Amino acid sequence: MAQIIFLTGSTGFIGYNIARQLLKTGYTVRMLTRTDNHILVHENAEYVSGDIRNYEDVRKSMKGCNIVIHTAGLFTFDTSLRNDIYETNVTGTENICKAVVENKPERFIYTSSAATIGKDKDYKCLSNENTKFNLWKISSHYKKSKVLAEEIVLRYYMEYAIPVVILNPSLPLGAYDFKPTSTGMMIKSFLNSSMKMYINGGFNFVHVNDVAKAHILALQRGRTGQKYIIGNENLLLKEFYQKLLKYKPDTKIKQVPYFVALLGAWVAVMFGFLTKKQPAVTPRGVQLSGKKMFYDTSKSQEELGIKYTSVDEAIKDSVNWFMNNK
Numbered sequence: 001m002a003q004i005i006f007l008t009g010s011t012g013f014i015g016y017n018i019a020r021q022l023l024k025t026g027y028t029v030r031m032l033t034r035t036d037n038h039i040l041v042h043e044n045a046e047y048v049s050g051d052i053r054n055y056e057d058v059r060k061s062m063k064g065c066n067i068v069i070h071t072a073g074l075f076t077f078d079t080s081l082r083n084d085i086y087e088t089n090v091t092g093t094e095n096i097c098k099a100v101v102e103n104k105p106e107r108f109i110y111t112s113s114a115a116t117i118g119k120d121k122d123y124k125c126l127s128n129e130n131t132k133f134n135l136w137k138i139s140s141h142y143k144k145s146k147v148l149a150e151e152i153v154l155r156y157y158m159e160y161a162i163p164v165v166i167l168n169p170s171l172p173l174g175a176y177d178f179k180p181t182s183t184g185m186m187i188k189s190f191l192n193s194s195m196k197m198y199i200n201g202g203f204n205f206v207h208v209n210d211v212a213k214a215h216i217l218a219l220q221r222g223r224t225g226q227k228y229i230i231g232n233e234n235l236l237l238k239e240f241y242q243k244l245l246k247y248k249p250d251t252k253i254k255q256v257p258y259f260v261a262l263l264g265a266w267v268a269v270m271f272g273f274l275t276k277k278q279p280a281v282t283p284r285g286v287q288l289s290g291k292k293m294f295y296d297t298s299k300s301q302e303e304l305g306i307k308y309t310s311v312d313e314a315i316k317d318s319v320n321w322f323m324n325n326k
Contacts (some may be wrong), residue, residue, distance in 0.1 A: 004028045006065035006105070008052055008096070009072030009259070011039065013177045013184070014111060014169065015129070017212040018071060019045070020176075023097050024152050025216060032061050032072070052092035059099045068082045069215060071111040072095045073149075075142050075181065077282050082141050090152065097156040099239035100164075109218050112150045114170040114204065114229055114295060126296040129227040138287040165222035167214055170231030170295060173314035174208035189320050190244045194314060195252045199242060199261045201289040205240070205299070206233040207314035217304040232308040234294035243312060247319045261286045288308040 005022055009015030010031040016039070022029050023042045030046040050057030052072050062068060074081070074088040093110070100108050117127045118134040133147050156162050177184035183205070190196050214230045222228065237242075241253045265283045300306055 001122070001210060003067060004030055004046075004065045005067045005069060006030050006032070006062045007069045007071070008032050009111070010326050011035070011037065011178075012071060012073070013181050014172060014211055015071040016040070016176050016178070017174070017208045018069060018215050019081060019110075019156060020217060021209075021212040027067075030061065030065060031258070052095055053087050055095045055098060057094045062096075062099045062103045062105070065103070066106050067219060068105045070101055070109070073146070074077055077140055077142070077285065079141065083143050085141045086148075089142070090138070090148045091151040091152070094152050097153060097162060100162050101156065101160045105163070107165070107219055109215055109222070110153050110164055110166045111215070112151075112153070112166050112168045112227070113143075113146045114168045114231060114293070116147045116150045117141075117168060117229065117295060118295075119291065126294050129229055129295040129299055132204065133159060134189040138284055140187045140282070140284050154225075160212070163224050166216045167211075167216075167218060168217045168224075168227055168229045170204035170206050170229065170293075170297075172206055172208040172211050173311070173318040174315050176208075177318065177321060180322070184322065185317065186240075187244070187315070189242060190251060190323050191248055191319065192323060193251055195254065197254050197256045197261070198237040199236075199258050199286065199290050200236070202234060202236040202292040202294060203240070203289075204234050204293060204295045205314060206230060206232045206313045207309040207311070208315075210308050213308050214300060214304060217306055221304050223303065226303075228300040228304060229295050229297050230300055230306070231297045232314075234292070234309065235312040237289065243315055244319070247316075258286070258290050261290075263312070316321075 005027050007029050010019045012181050013089050017028055019040050023044055028044045032050050048061040054315055074085050106316055118131045157164050171183045173183055213229050265281045265286045268281050
């Protein structure tokens with residue numbers, strides 16, 4: 001029997017790259033989309049119309065599939081879309097879990113986020129898959145919704161033994177960042193700026209190709225009920241922007257004090273309220289950026305066998321994508 005994969009989120013950055021790699025590998029991929037924009041044309045690509053917020057859409061579309069990969073989600077800092085965020089990311093994920101219980105696929109890969117990983121209490125150790133989320137006070141609705149969604153997935157695993165493996169990608173870089181993502185916006189903003197200011201924080205970055213590859217490896221090697229952080233290099237923001245200077249050496253980079261950045265974010269929010277436009281930066285975004293969101297990704301390397309691409313290569317692919325798709 002041919003393996004048919006039910007995939008959500010194929011129009012997103014990570015989902016699109018997963019779909020490309022699955023089709024190249026020889027899988028038949030059935031993609032649930034809300035639009036008629038079939039951006040991947042392939043003989044093994046199937047499209048079904050539906051919305052993950054509608055259980056009947058999910059249940060019917062998943063029927064007959066051996067494998068489920070759920071990547072769909074709504075990422076935005078726009079607080080006016082709060083209800084949409086929770087309906088898509090939380091209710092939508094529970095609909096997927098309920099349909100998995102009913103349809104009984106062999107494997108279910110849930111694409112969560114490293115955003116659900118907490119910080120070591122004393123900030124002395126790298127966070128890993130066992131670090132409980134503890135950033136509620138400074139987190140966006142998106143981040144909170146992903147934590148709640150992951151809790152639902154784990155509850156269904158405990159109660160119904162669904163065959164789930166959870167992947168937690170860090171900040172992805174690379175080609176086909178259509179919308180773009182927050183990481184893509186960092187690249188675009190740098191390329192379009194003469195001055196880039198940053199605070200003393202940092203993130204973990206990963207090539208989106210590796211995120212896609214990890215999904216295929218998780219089908220083969222992932223342990224049911226386990227979480228895997230999919231990430232590569234931990235970089236201070238200063239180090240990240242220094243790498244970008246290779247592509248735009250005339251841009252000045254400057255570290256600003258945390259309180260100045262926070263004040264600027266509040267001004268941006270007020271300006272956004274007056275102009276009815278989403279601010280480029282938010283106070284919560286500054287609070288998170290001021291921390292070092294660094295992870296230990298050894299579990300994914302040891303158990304899934306993934307070999308990560310350098311962040312330099314990921315940055316190059318991302319820069320080339322944005323320069324050729326202005």
